[in-house]
Amino acid sequence: MGWGLQPRLTRKILTMKFATWNVNSLTVRLPQVLDWLQANPVDVLALQELKLTDDKFPVDAFRQAGYHAECFGQKTYNGVALLSREPALNVVRNVPGFADDMARSISAEVNGVRVIGAYFPNGQEPGSDKFEYKMAWLKGLRDWVRGELLTHPRLVLMGDYNITFDDADVWDPVGLKDTIHCTEEERYHLRALIALGLHDSFRLFAQPEKSYSWWDYRDFAFRRNHGLRIDHILVSDALKPLVTACVIDKAPRKNERPSDHAPVVVTLADTNKV
DNA sequence: ATGCCTCAGCTCCTGAGA
Numbered sequence: 001m002g003w004g005l006q007p008r009l010t011r012k013i014l015t016m017k018f019a020t021w022n023v024n025s026l027t028v029r030l031p032q033v034l035d036w037l038q039a040n041p042v043d044v045l046a047l048q049e050l051k052l053t054d055d056k057f058p059v060d061a062f063r064q065a066g067y068h069a070e071c072f073g074q075k076t077y078n079g080v081a082l083l084s085r086e087p088a089l090n091v092v093r094n095v096p097g098f099a100d101d102m103a104r105s106i107s108a109e110v111n112g113v114r115v116i117g118a119y120f121p122n123g124q125e126p127g128s129d130k131f132e133y134k135m136a137w138l139k140g141l142r143d144w145v146r147g148e149l150l151t152h153p154r155l156v157l158m159g160d161y162n163i164t165f166d167d168a169d170v171w172d173p174v175g176l177k178d179t180i181h182c183t184e185e186e187r188y189h190l191r192a193l194i195a196l197g198l199h200d201s202f203r204l205f206a207q208p209e210k211s212y213s214w215w216d217y218r219d220f221a222f223r224r225n226h227g228l229r230i231d232h233i234l235v236s237d238a239l240k241p242l243v244t245a246c247v248i249d250k251a252p253r254k255n256e257r258p259s260d261h262a263p264v265v266v267t268l269a270d271t272n273k274v
Numbered sequence: 275a276t277g278c279c280t281c282a283g284c285t286c287c288t289g290a291g292a
Contacts, residue, residue, distance in 0.1 A: 024291085025281055049291085051282065076282050077290075122291060162292070181292065216292070217279035228292075260280080260292080 015244070016111060016268045017042040020158040020231055021252075022119065022214075022261035026050040026079070030058055032255055037065055040249065042265060043085050044110050046117025048160045050079030057081065074103035080159070082117050084110045098140025105141070105159075107148075113239070114152035116145070118159035123180050131180075134162075138189035146196050149236060157198060158233040160214075160261065163190045165200060169229035171212065181230055198234040201246040201266045213248050214261045222253055233266045242268040 019042040023029040026047065037045065050057070050073055057071040067083040072093040080103060082088055088108035095105050107116040118141070123134035149155055163186040167173035176182050194200065202211070212227025221227065235243055245267040253262045 028281075049281095124290085124292085179292095214292070219278055221279095230292080257280090 014270055016044070016113070017265055018044045018046075018113075018115065018156050018158060018233060018268070019263050019265040020046040020048070020117060020160070020233060021263035022048040022160040022231060022259060024049050024051070024259040024261065026058070026081075027052055027056070028257060029259055030061060032252055032258075034061060034065055036249075036252055036263065037067065037083075040263075040265065041066075041085075044115055044156075045083040045263075046106075046115070046158050047081045047083065048079075048117070048119035049077075050074075050081060051076055052079060070106060070108060072103045072106040078102045078104055078119055080104060080106045080117055080119050082106050082108055082110075082115065084108070084115075086110055088115075095137070095140050095144050097144055098137065100137065100140075104137070109152070112154060114148060114155045116148075116155070116157045116159075118157070118161075120160060120162045122162050123186065125180055126178065126183050126185070135185065135189065138186075138192075142189070142192055142196065145193065145198075149197055153236055153238040155198075155236040156233065156239065156266075157193070158231075158264070158266075160230060161190065161232050162230050163187060164228055164230055165190060165203075165232075169212070171210065171226045171228065181228055193234065197237045199237070199240045199243075201233045201235050201240075201243050202229070202248070202264070204240070204243055205246060211248055212262075213264055215253065217260055222258075231261055231264050233264055235266065235268075239268060242270060244269045 054073040062069040105118040121134035124130040213231035215222040215227040
């Protein structure tokens with residue numbers, strides 16, 4: 001009997017990889033996204049800040065790379081998309097129940113998992129109109145996700161949250177205390193999402209200190225690791241036991257014309273056994 | 275620091291990002 005016939009070695013472990021990446025203009029970054037997908041053939045990739053309209057979305061380029069693509073574009077600002085190896089079913093654009101003139105959320109079912117890819121509002125500055133909009137958007141998202149979890153216990157909520165969880169996500173927690181992405185009001189909303197039955201997959205594992213997902217273009221911030229962890233992949237209670245890894249891939253941030261964000265990737269094992 | 279860097283738009287500059 002050969003080794004290959006032993007059950008230990010023949011049992012197939014099914015895994016799924018989900019990733020999120022704010023590309024800061026898909027027009028500029030398309031070659032990098034295609035390169036990254038070739039090196040990192042994830043099952044689902046959520047993209048944010050496309051900064052292009054649907055008619056300019058490069059659906060053919062992604063199809064040739066082996067991906068279905070669903071887009072929710074917008075001129076100049078925002079814009080999100082979901083790429084998936086398997087077809088995306090029941091696609092929903094924006095946050096139902098929250099009136100919004102910006103393209104910030106796209107969701108679908110892939111392999112029985114409800115996936116939401118979102119570009120959370122920046123908020124600009126505490127006290128500003130944009131900050132109030134951010135707070136309202138977060139409440140709208142939470143009210144929607146609460147209901148989604150009832151009908152889709154297997155759920156992944158990922159994207160550019162524009163919020164840090166705590167000081168561990170901030171390169172200079174003293175200097176940046178109470179500034180945008182680091183305020184208690186924003187973090188309250190992030191914890192409220194967690195309280196729905198979601199988990200920050202990155203912190204399910206030991207991680208390098210000073211792990212960030214965004215670095216300012218200015219002031220050699222990446223080289224000095226002056227960053228924030230504001231891109232997150234939250235998984236539902238039902239999926240949490242299946243998460244085997246979560247990493248931030250800093251490699252694309254070293255490209256010649258990089259996005260200011262790095263991709264985040266989560267790996268789930270045996271998704272069909274849930 | 276009303277700055278720094280990058281992107282879109284239609285510019286030779288502004289707004290926005292984070």
